[in-house]
Amino acid sequence: MNSVHASDPKIRADLILLHAPSVLDFRGRRDVLFPYVAGDSVAVSSIFEIYPLGFKSIESYLKGHGVSVKIINLAALMIRKWDLDVRAFLSTLEARAFGIDLHWVIHAHGSIELARLLKETHPQTPTLFGGISSTYFARELMEYPQVDLVLRGFDTHEPLMQLMKALKSGSSLEGIPNLLYRDGANGSTMVNEFSHKPRTINCDTAADWGPFLDSRKDENPAMMVLPSTGCAHNCGWCGGSKDAVKRIMETRYPVSPRVPEAITVEMQSMRDKPAAKRANIYTLNAYNFSAKALDVYLAGVKSAGIRDVSYEQFRLTPMPVLQKMVDAARTTINLSPESHDVAISKLAGRGNYSMAQMESWIESALKMGVYGVQIWFFIGMPQQTLGSVADTVAYCRELMQRFKGHRVVPLLTPMVPFLDPGCNYFEHPDDWGYKVFFRSLEDHRSALINPSWIHRINYETRWLSREQVANVSYDAIDEMTKAKRDRGMLPAGVARGLLEKRAIEKEMLFKISELWERQGTEAVIGKFGDEIQAFNDTAFRGGIADQVYPIPRKLDNRWFDEFEVA
Amino acid sequence: MQDIRPTVRQFILDNFLQGEDPSNLTDDTELKESGILDSLSTLKLVSFLEETYKVEFEANDLDAGNLASLASIERLVRSKLAK
Numbered sequence: 001m002n003s004v005h006a007s008d009p010k011i012r013a014d015l016i017l018l019h020a021p022s023v024l025d026f027r028g029r030r031d032v033l034f035p036y037v038a039g040d041s042v043a044v045s046s047i048f049e050i051y052p053l054g055f056k057s058i059e060s061y062l063k064g065h066g067v068s069v070k071i072i073n074l075a076a077l078m079i080r081k082w083d084l085d086v087r088a089f090l091s092t093l094e095a096r097a098f099g100i101d102l103h104w105v106i107h108a109h110g111s112i113e114l115a116r117l118l119k120e121t122h123p124q125t126p127t128l129f130g131g132i133s134s135t136y137f138a139r140e141l142m143e144y145p146q147v148d149l150v151l152r153g154f155d156t157h158e159p160l161m162q163l164m165k166a167l168k169s170g171s172s173l174e175g176i177p178n179l180l181y182r183d184g185a186n187g188s189t190m191v192n193e194f195s196h197k198p199r200t201i202n203c204d205t206a207a208d209w210g211p212f213l214d215s216r217k218d219e220n221p222a223m224m225v226l227p228s229t230g231c232a233h234n235c236g237w238c239g240g241s242k243d244a245v246k247r248i249m250e251t252r253y254p255v256s257p258r259v260p261e262a263i264t265v266e267m268q269s270m271r272d273k274p275a276a277k278r279a280n281i282y283t284l285n286a287y288n289f290s291a292k293a294l295d296v297y298l299a300g301v302k303s304a305g306i307r308d309v310s311y312e313q314f315r316l317t318p319m320p321v322l323q324k325m326v327d328a329a330r331t332t333i334n335l336s337p338e339s340h341d342v343a344i345s346k347l348a349g350r351g352n353y354s355m356a357q358m359e360s361w362i363e364s365a366l367k368m369g370v371y372g373v374q375i376w377f378f379i380g381m382p383q384q385t386l387g388s389v390a391d392t393v394a395y396c397r398e399l400m401q402r403f404k405g406h407r408v409v410p411l412l413t414p415m416v417p418f419l420d421p422g423c424n425y426f427e428h429p430d431d432w433g434y435k436v437f438f439r440s441l442e443d444h445r446s447a448l449i450n451p452s453w454i455h456r457i458n459y460e461t462r463w464l465s466r467e468q469v470a471n472v473s474y475d476a477i478d479e480m481t482k483a484k485r486d487r488g489m490l491p492a493g494v495a496r497g498l499l500e501k502r503a504i505e506k507e508m509l510f511k512i513s514e515l516w517e518r519q520g521t522e523a524v525i526g527k528f529g530d531e532i533q534a535f536n537d538t539a540f541r542g543g544i545a546d547q548v549y550p551i552p553r554k555l556d557n558r559w560f561d562e563f564e565v566a
Numbered sequence: 567m568q569d570i571r572p573t574v575r576q577f578i579l580d581n582f583l584q585g586e587d588p589s590n591l592t593d594d595t596e597l598k599e600s601g602i603l604d605s606l607s608t609l610k611l612v613s614f615l616e617e618t619y620k621v622e623f624e625a626n627d628l629d630a631g632n633l634a635s636l637a638s639i640e641r642l643v644r645s646k647l648a649k
Contacts, residue, residue, distance in 0.1 A: 218599065220599065220601065307601055308601070308604075330601075372606065408605050408625070456633070485613075488614070488617070489606075489609060489610065489613065490609055490613065490630075491609060491612040491613045491615075491622070492613070492616055492622055493622035493623045493625075493627070494609075494623065494624065494625050494628070496622070496624075497624050497625050498625075508573065548605050548606065549605030549608070550608075550625075551608075551625045551628050552625060
């Protein structure tokens with residue numbers, strides 16, 4: 001882990017990669033009620049302090065080619081060190097370039113504001129953007145004066161190395177693929193060919209988990225592994241889905257798998273580390289593993305002695321594959337049918353099994369030794385009505401009853417705040433029954449500081465307005481809480497606390513929303529500023545919770561808590 | 567009142583350590599660090615404590631330190647019963 005003391009005069013590297021909070025600055029705000037109703041599958045706060053895994057692969061790749069890199073998770077740092085003077089901190093950085101991720105558009109505000117602060121503190125140092133949303137909005141990003149460079153693409157390792165060499169030597173940027181930059185003479189945006197689109201992701205990009213594991217002396221470290229970039233499947237809301245990747249990356253090939261050797265190298269970095277025996281790995285998009293690559297991954301898991309592994313699964317995992325997973329580590333499977341109604345599930349891009357088939361599969365999986373199964377349902381899907389959401393909750397109740405005493409946990413979350421730009425629902429809203437409120441990057445940047453998250457949502461459906469998405473989300477999640485309490489899955493005192501907090505939050509959210517619609521932000525600040533600030537402070541400073549374990553706690557075991565100021 | 571520790575111990579053995587050698591679960595076994603008590607098992611254990619001892623735990627009672635071992639769990643339950 002990078003650890004820097006506040007007294008250190010400078011933090012130096014050729015390239016400093018920074019991850020911004022979704023809104024900068026989020027602390028002490030009286031105009032934005034931050035908490036969304038329900039947590040994600042990963043324990044993060046509502047400023048999304050999880051940076052793209054690509055930072056780690058870029059770090060490995062560039063270091064291997066003689067370019068020094070430091071990662072600064074500014075978002076996580078600001079939560080941990082509440083009184084951090086961001087401008088003063090940024091002024092201690094010294095680099096040839098600053099790289100900022102705008103991978104998901106939830107960071108539209110924070111990343112652009114971070115670039116502005118960097119430009120003010122380091123006017124001579126170029127700011128570089130990358131990620132899915134950066135690629136989608138590349139030209140618009142270049143309209144912000146604080147943005148100097150954008151690298152498009154799902155893999156920017158090689159172009160980034162070329163860029164760093166050019167910045168060092170002062171040579172032309174003309175031939176660097178995927179790059180947008182400003183012409184020195186007239187300041188106009190130059191757009192290089194979008195040609196670097198490798199079919200595979202190679203060994204020299206493998207993340208090195210050794211330093212992270214070495215730094216975790218007592219905690220149970222949480223890591224994340226990806227089998228590929230892109231996706232073979234087509235979830236309608238997802239900017240990383242098959243059609244979205246083809247559209248945004250201008251490619252015929254929606255998946256670029258990591259070569260199995262890269263997975264071997266990455267898993268070897270976990271070997272012989274005492275903390276690996278207490279570690280868990282969340283295997284994101286595990287459904288994109290080829291059979292061979294999965295075997296290589298599982299061999300690596302076993303050899304490193306990893307205790308827990310979670311897998312995202314698109315289909316019901318075949319039993320022989322499941323057996324291999326169970327043999328490798330304590331196994332949790334994440335399913336996401338999105339709705340109990342197969343017709344809606346299909347429209348969401350899933351729907352390849354019925355609930356009866358899923359239940360039968362869960363029985364077999366538990367018998368085989370699968371440690372847990374988490375089943376995710378979504379609010380905001382095509383054709384999903386208020387009644388349909390209520391039916392999903394009723395189904396979850398049945399599921400909990402059937403598997404009472406087992407680690408089978410249904411979870412429900414609204415799709416908020418954004419449909420990803422580039423996804424099918426966003427690009428063809430009429431075909432799917434959606435209305436999209438925000439189109440441009442600036443629309444999204446501005447929306448992120450709307451006082452209530454109802455007005456941050458960038459869509460409504462023919463079946464649910466934004467207000468209904470919010471209202472039914474609170475009601476449905478409350479019902480899930482009660483159901484879990486009644487079945488011994490959630491302590492009664494904890495459930496009571498959650499229900500009380502949510503009731504306050506919901507009432508405040510709708511009051512703020514209604515006032516903002518009539519009188520605007522200043523009126524909201526005047527009437528609710530103190531309450532908003534107090535609520536936010538409690539949410540951010542009281543610890544982080546997720547849906548699986550809705551107990552706020554101080555977290556320092558996550559892989560993206562990469563950087564500390566002591 | 568005297569049987570908190572053995573009761574909790576038996577619950578953990580029955581629910582989270584089936585097939586394990588009971589002698590491996592001592593009063594000082596690190597329940598969190600060892601992975602015996604992860605998120606879901608913690609919630610299940612606390613629900614059991616609430617029902618068995620007719621007490622209620624709030625989120626801030628469930629600090630990792632209060633659930634670190636059988637000994638600390640017993641202290642937590644006794645502190646609730648004393649209120």
